Structure formats: structure tokens, C-alpha cells
Amino acid sequence: xxxxxxxxxxxxxxxxxxxxxxxxxxxxxxxxxxxxxxxxxxxxxxxxxxxxxxxxxxxxxxxxxxxxxxxxxxxxxxxxxxxxxxxxxxxxxxxxxxxxxxxxxxxxxxxxxxxxxxxxxxxxxxxxxx
Ligand SMILES: [Zn+2]
Numbered sequence: 001x002x003x004x005x006x007x008x009x010x011x012x013x014x015x016x017x018x019x020x021x022x023x024x025x026x027x028x029x030x031x032x033x034x035x036x037x038x039x040x041x042x043x044x045x046x047x048x049x050x051x052x053x054x055x056x057x058x059x060x061x062x063x064x065x066x067x068x069x070x071x072x073x074x075x076x077x078x079x080x081x082x083x084x085x086x087x088x089x090x091x092x093x094x095x096x097x098x099x100x101x102x103x104x105x106x107x108x109x110x111x112x113x114x115x116x117x118x119x120x121x122x123x124x125x126x127x128x129x130x
Contacts, residue, residue: 001022001023001024001025001059001068001071001107001109002022002059002060002061002062002107002108002109002110003020003021003022003059003060004020004021004022004023004026004056004057004058004059004060004094005018005019005020005056005057006018006019006020006021006026006053006055006056006057007053007054007055007056008051008052008053008054009051009052009054010037010039010050010051011050011051011052012037012039012041012043012050013037013039013040013041014039015037015038015039016054017038022059022107023056023096023105023107023121024107024121024122029047030046030047030048030051031046031048032046032047033045033046035047035051056093056094056096057094058094058095058110059095059107059108059109059110060110061110061111061112061114062109062110062111062112063112064112065109065110065111065112065117067117068109068119070122071119071120071122072119072120073117073118073119074106074118074119074120075118076089076097076099076106076118077116077118086101087099087101087102088100088101089106092105095107095108095116097118104120104121105120105121106118106119106120106121107119107121
């Protein structure tokens with residue numbers, strides 16, 4: 001998956017920092033159990049409750065794009081297809097979309113020619129405790 005740059009602000013100490021990773025990884029980060037802030041404090045709760053996303057960049061283009069295994073690619077820019085599937089696409093910003101009907105999110109990988117390959121953001125992977 002393509003990386004984006006997320007500019008964040010810690011609302012506890014006001015420090016701004018960047019997170020580079022896919023939208024999926026960013027959400028994993030926001031839900032992680034604790035957070036060590038470069039501002040000099042450690043929090044025993046998920047960053048989602050106090051880290052604010054200021055901006056999100058568009059994903060970096062992929063030089064030699066090929067489909068990622070396990071991803072469900074859907075051409076959401078094809079209005080005929082979205083109509084057939086009764087999708088209600090809404091732009092969340094920086095090329096990220098959500099289907100208001102199913103609440104599924106769609107991110108994309110951009111190839112060297114600038115074509116956007118949209119895919120369904122995978123649901124959180126469930127880890128089974130041993
Ligand atoms: Zn902080």
C-alpha cells in the first residue's frame with residue numbers, strides 16, 4: 001500500500017510531528033495501546049483520544065505498480081459501476097473516499113502514469129491471543 005504523510009498534533013503538549021505510512025497503518029497507530037511522545041511524556045491510552053490529524057498528504061506514486069495480493073480493487077471513479085452497486089461515495093480528502101451506505105473506506109495506489117488504483121481499506125486484522 002502507498003504511503004502518505006500525516007501531519008499530527010499532540011493535544012497534550014502541542015508538539016507537531018509527522019507520521020509516514022499507509023492510511024491503514026496510521027489507523028493502527030491511532031489505536032495502539034500507548035504512545036511515547038517526543039514532547040517528553042508517555043501515555044497509557046490510544047493516541048486517537050489526544051492526537052489530532054492536521055493534514056494528510058496524497059499517497060506517493062508507485063513506480064512499478066502491480067496489484068497487492070489480498071486487496072479488493074474497485075474502480076470507484078467509474079460512476080456507472082458505483083451506481084450499479086448503489087454506492088454513495090463521499091470524498092474524505094486527499095483522494096480518500098468512503099461509501100456512506102456501507103461505511104467502507106477506499107484508498108488508492110497511484111502508478112507512474114498517474115492512474116489511481118482504488119481498493120477497499122481492509123478491516124482491522126484480528127490477532128488471536130495464544
Ligand atoms: Zn505530546
